[in-house]
Amino acid sequence: MKLHLWRRYKFCASHRLHSAQLGEEENRRLYGKCNNPYGHGHNYVVEVAVSGPVDPATGMIANLTDLDAFVEKEILEPFDHKYLNEEITEFQKNIPTTENICIEIFNRLRAFSRAKLERVRVEETGLNSFEYAGESAGVAHER
């Protein structure tokens, strides 16, 4: 039986979209309000899907206590109430768009040992969200 267990988390963080490869005017044109030099923030929602055999002894793919503790340590602690551009190493070089945040979260959660990571979905606001399922599956967009 093919099953995905999904768990939903939230974190709040600020970011600024600005590309060092573009001029000031071009950054303003491309990113609009998101280019504000002081940054701005969102209430991000992260949905994580894992798969694996259901343990007959527990009825579970993975114990949520283990998944919650792992996501807390790898994602929520480092990301929540932070300025992503400066406080997350990855975003000192990559632009913290929700596409890149989604990929970064997926890469950090790959190491979860109790089940196979299938997919990460990130909502920047209720109106846009991104999904990533690893290199082979590409990124799906909803705007």
Next chain:
Amino acid sequence: MVYLTRKLEFSASHLYHNPAFSAEENRRVFGKCNNPHGHGHNYVLEVTVAGEPNPATGMVLDLKELKEILQREVSDRMDHRFLNYEVPELAGQIPTCENIATVIWRLLESKITSGHLYRVRLYETPDLFVDCYGESNGAHPGTPSAAGDAR
């Protein structure tokens, strides 16, 4: 291919307890869910059927028919029930979201005769849900072969 989803809510109680575990082990593994008196949830079920619209009706399947199937197979069986004791399909299993979704898949799969059952998504809470795709290894939305279908 069109994916049609019908939503249904039911409320039920359950508890997690494995008689093969010691009392201490049950508490450690299942935490609050091991309370012997049980506890409950408002479950939300989303059933997705995939198929081509019938040219004569414009429908993948008649929603009224799907509604009746869901009422008979899911609501009548599970709504306002104690899942451990009142749903025979769950007997001997821990009624986790994984196991309930699997039971619902098995109850519905053969009853859907127009189109085919594609996914059963069961929310235990808005923060915890399970997708069941049955035994098939078919592609689902977001994978390369189906990327254009549903998103």
